[in-house]
Amino acid sequence: MRVLLAGASGAVGTPLTRQLIAAGHQVVGITRSAANAERLRNAGAEVVVADVMDRGDLLAALRGVAADAVVHQLTNLGTTKIRQARLGTNALRTTGTAHLLEAARAVGAHRFITQSIVFGYGYRDHGPRVITEDAPFGEPIPGTLGTVVAALRSNEEQVFTADEIEGISMRYGFFYGQDAFTRMIVNAVRRRRLAVPTSGGGFGNFIYLDDAAAATVAALEKGRPGQAYNIVDDEPVRFADYVDTLAAELGAPRPRRLPGWVFRAIPYLHAIISTSMRVSNAKAKRELGWTPAVPSYREGLRLVASAMR
């Protein structure tokens, strides 16, 4: 397939570009930057330089480009400014998705894969029940988190209801691997700058970046139109256990414990670490023939530590 990949230079886009090309697909990567364009060409992709938020710029840059599928891997999470990251990512999931659906029509693509995240099931303690794709997703909630959830819902609704488009959504868990964010966590753990709540926090669902990319290739080839797939590994883990395991792998001291209320000073962080869910990847395994090569944080953090030693 010829794949127009928005976000080809990002955390999941980088391994995805590599894996798509290795599987015999052609990649046309969208980036705003000349430096990333160069990197993508070196990886074997063709490149379109455009800002997806600028509809006119995007459609003009795509003139003469043809593709069978569009993959939306855009976020604005590469900034440490939480508000900016949230607003930018919300815009990419609402307006950005609308622009990319127009782009799909312009290039003649009939398949569209979009990036989502398991937090669409709701920022709360879901208890011990296992969450499948049938659970309510994107249900309205008040406040700042409500805008995040509304953007996640808009992203999927647009993709699932677009005329003559086979829309598929990848509801990823937390990414980790050989990316900038994981490196930042590694550095914070080494300097003992990362603390965890005394309670241990909720259960989180992680996915090694190469596995997230492999699931996306599988969804492109085998995913059913109109379906969402949870892309998480086999073992949800409490945040404190995840961070303790990373510290042990790095030979760093055990991270400090702080009372839960201290984390309320950063509401978004507090919402994330107090959310608890056990998400099932059974549908992705069954329908996509995908299985995570890194089945849990134990193997994944060993890989992270050995790469960053």
Ligand SMILES: NC(=O)c1ccc[n+]([C@@H]2O[C@H](COP(=O)([O-])OP(=O)(O)OC[C@H]3O[C@@H](n4cnc5c(N)ncnc54)[C@H](OP(=O)(O)O)[C@@H]3O)[C@@H](O)[C@H]2O)c1
């Ligand atoms: N599920 C998760 O846990 C999750 C999900 C996403 C990200 N993250 C984390 O967040 C961190 C940053 O991730 P990331 O590198 O993927 O995100 P990012 O730095 O925000 O970049 C995402 C991609 O989107 C592209 N992009 C953003 N806005 C664009 C626009 N207006 N027009 C065209 N392209 C645009 C960027 O391309 P250019 O800059 O080349 O233009 C880049 O390829 C990573 O550490 C990652 O692990 C986590």
